[in-house]
Amino acid sequence: xxxxxxxxxxxxxxxxxxxxxxxxxxxxxxxxxxxxxxxxxxxxxxxxxxxxxxxxxxxxxxxxxxxxxxxxxxxxxxxxxxxxxxxxxxxxxxxxxxxxxxxxxxxxxxxxxxxxxxxxxxxxxxxxxxxxxxxxxxxxxxxxxxxxxxxxxxxxxxxxxxxxxxxxxxxxxxxxxxxxxxxxxxxxxxxxxxxxxxxxxxxxxxxxxxxxxxxxxxxxxxxxxxxxxxxxxxxxxxxxxxxxxxxxxxxxxxxxxxxxxxxxxxxxxxxxxxxxxxxxxxxxxxxxxxxxxxxxxxxxxxxxxxxxxxxxxxxxxxxxxxxxxxxxxxxxxxxxxxxxxxxxxxxxxxxxxxxxxxxxxxxxxxxxxxxxxxxxxxxxxxxxxxxxxxxxxxxxxxxxxxxxxxxxxxxxxxxxxxxxxxxxxxxxxxxxxxxxxxxxxxxxxxxxxxxxxxxxxxxxxxxxxxxxxxxxxxxxxxxxxxxxxxxxxxxxxxxxxxxxxxxxxxxxxxxxxxxxxxxxxxxxxxxxxxxxxxxxxxxxxxxxxxxxxxxxxxxxxxxxxxxxxxxxxxxxx
Amino acid sequence: xxxxxxxxxxxxxxxxxxxxxxxxxxxxxxxxxxxxxxxxxxxxxxxxxxxxxxxxxxxxxxxxxxxxxxxxxxxxxxxxxxxxxxxxxxxx
Numbered sequence: 080x081x082x083x084x085x086x087x088x089x090x091x092x093x094x095x096x097x098x099x100x101x102x103x104x105x106x107x108x109x110x111x112x113x114x115x116x117x118x119x120x121x122x123x124x125x126x127x128x129x130x131x132x133x134x135x136x137x138x139x140x141x142x143x144x145x146x147x148x149x150x151x152x153x154x155x156x157x158x159x160x161x162x163x164x165x166x167x168x169x170x171x172x173x174x175x176x177x178x179x180x181x182x183x184x185x186x187x188x189x190x191x192x193x194x195x196x197x198x199x200x201x202x203x204x205x206x207x208x209x210x211x212x213x214x215x216x217x218x219x220x221x222x223x224x225x226x227x228x229x230x231x232x233x234x235x236x237x238x239x240x241x242x243x244x245x246x247x248x249x250x251x252x253x254x255x256x257x258x259x260x261x262x263x264x265x266x267x268x269x270x271x272x273x274x275x276x277x278x279x280x281x282x283x284x285x286x287x288x289x290x291x292x293x294x295x296x297x298x299x300x301x302x303x304x305x306x307x308x309x310x311x312x313x314x315x316x317x318x319x320x321x322x323x324x325x326x327x328x329x330x331x332x333x334x335x336x337x338x339x340x341x342x343x344x345x346x347x348x349x350x351x352x353x354x355x356x357x358x359x360x361x362x363x364x365x366x367x368x369x370x371x372x373x374x375x376x377x378x379x380x381x382x383x384x385x386x387x388x389x390x391x392x393x394x395x396x397x398x399x400x401x402x403x404x405x406x407x408x409x410x411x412x413x414x415x416x417x418x419x420x421x422x423x424x425x426x427x428x429x430x431x432x433x434x435x436x437x438x439x440x441x442x443x444x445x446x447x448x449x450x451x452x453x454x455x456x457x458x459x460x461x462x463x464x465x466x467x468x469x470x471x472x473x474x475x476x477x478x479x480x481x482x483x484x485x486x487x488x489x490x491x492x493x494x495x496x497x498x499x500x501x502x503x504x505x506x507x508x509x510x511x512x513x514x515x516x517x518x519x520x521x522x523x524x525x526x527x528x529x530x531x532x533x534x535x536x537x538x539x540x541x542x543x544x545x546x547x548x549x550x551x552x553x554x555x556x557x558x559x560x561x562x563x564x565x566x567x568x569x570x571x572x573x574x575x576x577x578x579x580x581x582x583x584x585x586x587x588x589x590x591x592x593x594x595x596x597x598x599x600x601x602x603x604x605x606x607x608x609x610x611x612x613x614x615x616x617x618x619x620x621x622x623x624x625x626x627x628x629x630x631x632x633x634x635x636x637x638x639x640x641x642x643x644x645x646x647x648x649x650x651x652x
Numbered sequence: 653x654x655x656x657x658x659x660x661x662x663x664x665x666x667x668x669x670x671x672x673x674x675x676x677x678x679x680x681x682x683x684x685x686x687x688x689x690x691x692x693x694x695x696x697x698x699x700x701x702x703x704x705x706x707x708x709x710x711x712x713x714x715x716x717x718x719x720x721x722x723x724x725x726x727x728x729x730x731x732x733x734x735x736x737x738x739x740x741x742x743x744x
Binding site for chain 1: 679680681682683684700701703704705706707708709710712713722723724725727728729730731733735736738739740741742743744
């Protein structure tokens with residue numbers, strides 16, 4: 080890997096070609112800017128978080144009724160997020176929803192139900208209206224990817240961005256490498272959008288397979304880690320997310336069945352969800368997962384999914400929907416020998432991830448302002464790595480907002496960019512080369528496994544100060560092994576970088592969890608030593624940023640937007 | 653060129669009789685697991701990192717001759733894990 084590297088110049092660099100990254104690229108391309116997208120997988124035609132298509136899309140459409148207006152939904156956002164939300168950014172996202180929805184429709188995405196000839200809108204996840212369009216979104220991302228291609232963005236596939244270039248709190252590019260060819264890129268850009276998704280592979284699940292995860296296991300908090308190193312602020316990192324999955328296969332798709340009318344029952348056959356929320360199975364995802372966790376802890380497991388009461392027509396519809404989110408789900412049920420139409424399906428709690436803790440409009444990740452810009456000038460974030468997140472629609476809308484933000488940023492900042500930091504290039508490349516040549520080093524799988532062990536046991540759904548402190552000590556000790564990590568090949572170099580990012584995200588999560596001395600959103604942040612929600616003292620964001628001794632914490636009242644904590648005075652531009 | 657790791661369960665089964673040795677499975681795999689030597693009509697695609705599979709089935713869905721089947725391992729099909737063990741240890 081010590082050979083050449085390619086220098087690239089662009090207006091906008093986008094890290095991640097999922098929904099948020101692609102939607103960010105589109106307005107930049109429309110404005111005539113040069114765009115480079117670095118994509119670790121090859122997901123330009125698929126969603127970055129779920130790999131396949133989508134089966135639901137959340138939007139207000141402004142069709143007339145009050146519930147369908149942005150202001151109505153916005154009024155409910157504090158309740159939906161248990162009060163911890165950046166209302167300024169959430170407000171912009173929700174108000175932009177109808178415009179972005181129609182723009183995606185204009186790309187050729189057909190949101191209408193073929194039988195009904197109109198939108199099939201459902202109420203789910205505790206939302207105060209039928210905001211979820213249930214549709215066949217197999218080609219949803221293909222249409223968006225097509226737009227990016229038509230706009231002539233340069234897309235570097237199988238390319239991982241490993242470090243941002245920042246000077247005087249201003250981002251001016253990044254360093255990346257292609258893990259097939261070993262080619263290095265030094266990319267100078269006037270604006271950078273981080274859209275590399277959530278943090279997975281961070282705790283254990285039922286199958287024990289690290290890559291069997293609900294969301295994409297190849298999303299490893301790269302954006303959060305790089306943003307942190309670049310000096311960007313992160314918020315809500317204490318909130319963890321789990322979902323409910325068929326036991327043994329951490330797949331999405333189960334919640335879609337629930338929104339179509341399936342029940343959860345415990346070992347006694349009791350439909351218990353109403354004990355936890357008056358909306359029953361229509362409660363927020365955080366509440367659903369929390370209820371099942373509680374049922375298991377009460378000894379009421381196993382917990383099952385029950386579809387037996389549904390009509391043949393609905394079961395047919397469900398069967399068709401199953402494979403939209405995850406193509407292999409029907410084959411899984413077949414190999415398992417379970418017929419969900421006539422039998423109970425045992426379910427489990429998935430592994431944990433850092434995303435948006437089962438609620439809409441409160442993301443865990445890089446703090447952004449209403450243009451999607453982080454506390455570092457010229458550095459934007461959108462999708463599951465940003466502090467306002469809302470599934471596919473959230474990624475699409477904030478992605479587009481961030482893309483428009485880059486256009487403003489590029490036009491405003493006409494000063495020339497700094498020269499690329501040659502020392503940074505050499506240091507990053509030397510680190511990669513050393514891991515590749517190391518014979519007796521630490522295997523990334525073992526290293527990452529240690530992160531998962533400690534997160535599962537002490538940073539998961541039952542937290543105490545003592546456990547979190549022990550986790551932090553262990554994670555910091557683990558960091559000392561990073562210079563010893565070894566890779567067998569270029570692919571392994573990428574996995575080493577990912578394993579390092581997963582560990583750092585775990586440390587940030589443990590740091591934020593220790594700071595928030597209360598419980599909020601059930602098991603998303605459940606402190607056994609502070610079991611109550613404390614609105615008097617904790618209507619605050621926990622903000623984490625790089626300090627001299629590792630992650631440092633501060634808090635900010637939720638009455639202010641996160642950008643109130645941004646200090647851009649040191650910026651050169 | 654990456655080699656098949658025989659010691660690890662391989663969920664991506666490629667039928668050598670029906671595989672036409674194109675590179676679509678290599679092209680689409682989001683985890684960079686499948687490697688197909690370019691311009692070699694003799695060699696099958698290699699599942700180089702089978703334990704990093706996400707079980708998404710994109711390889712199976714794109715295969716032009718249905719030569720790929722995704723097989724789930726025993727720990728996913730008949731899972732015996734006590735869910736409570738995933739819910740953390742309590743240190744007070």
